[in-house]
Amino acid sequence: MAAYDKADLERRMAGSVEALKSDLGGLRTGRASISLLDPVTVEVYGSHMPLNTIATVSVPEPRMISVQVWDKSNVGPADKAIRSAGLGLNPIVDGTTLRLPIPDLTEDRRKELAKLAGKYAEGARIAARNVRRDGMDSLKVDEKKGVISEDERKRLETEVQKLTDATIADIDAAAAAKEKEILGK
Incomplete structure (x- = not known):
C-alpha cells in the first residue's frame, strides 16, 4: 500500500x-440541454463515436435541441443512435439537421x-x-x-x-x- x-x-x-x-x-429535466446527448454514440466509419464528434449540438430554443450533422452520410446513423439511446427523444430529420423537440415530463x-x-x-x-x-x-x-x-x-x-x-x-x-x-x- x-x-x-x-x-x-x-x-x-x-x-x-x-x-x-x-x-x-445526462438526466432529462424537461428543458433542452446539450449534455443530454453526451451518452449517445453513433456507429460511423466502422466504429462507435460520440455524437459530438460527427455533429454540432446546440440549443436554439428552451425545448429544442438541434444536431447539425457534418457529413450527410451520417444523418441516418445519428438519427438511429438518438432514437435507440433510451432518452425518449424522436428526431425530426431536416436535411443534415436533426431537430429534437423535448417533450413534457x-x-x-x-x-x-x-x-x-x-x-x-x-x-x-x-x-x-x-x-x-x-x-x-x-x-x-x-x-x-x-x-x-x-x-x-x-x-x-x-x-x-x-x-x-x-x-x-x-x-x-x-x-x-x-x-x-x-x-x-
Whole structure:
C-alpha cells in the first residue's frame, strides 16, 4: 500500500463529484440541454463515436435541441443512435439537421428521474467513502512503519474526515439542485 498522499485523495474525491455532475447532466429535466446527448454514440466509419464528434449540438430554443450533422452520410446513423439511446427523444430529420423537440415530463417520470438522481448521488457518496477508507488505511500503515507518529496519524485522519465531509456536502448539494430542477420546484 502506498504512503498517505493528500493530493491524491483530494483528486479522487473531486473525481467522484465530477462523475456525479456528469451523470446528473445526462438526466432529462424537461428543458433542452446539450449534455443530454453526451451518452449517445453513433456507429460511423466502422466504429462507435460520440455524437459530438460527427455533429454540432446546440440549443436554439428552451425545448429544442438541434444536431447539425457534418457529413450527410451520417444523418441516418445519428438519427438511429438518438432514437435507440433510451432518452425518449424522436428526431425530426431536416436535411443534415436533426431537430429534437423535448417533450413534457409526466409526474411519474419526474419522480423516476429524481429517484435515479438519488441513486447516482449515493454511488458518488460510496466512492468518496472508499477514498476515505484508502486514506485511513495508508495512514495506519505509515504509523506502523514508523513514518508518522500516532498524534500525526490522528491529526491527518481528522483532515481526511473533513475532506470527506466537504465532498459529501458537494455531492448532496449537486443532487438536491438536480432533484429540484427535475421536480420543477
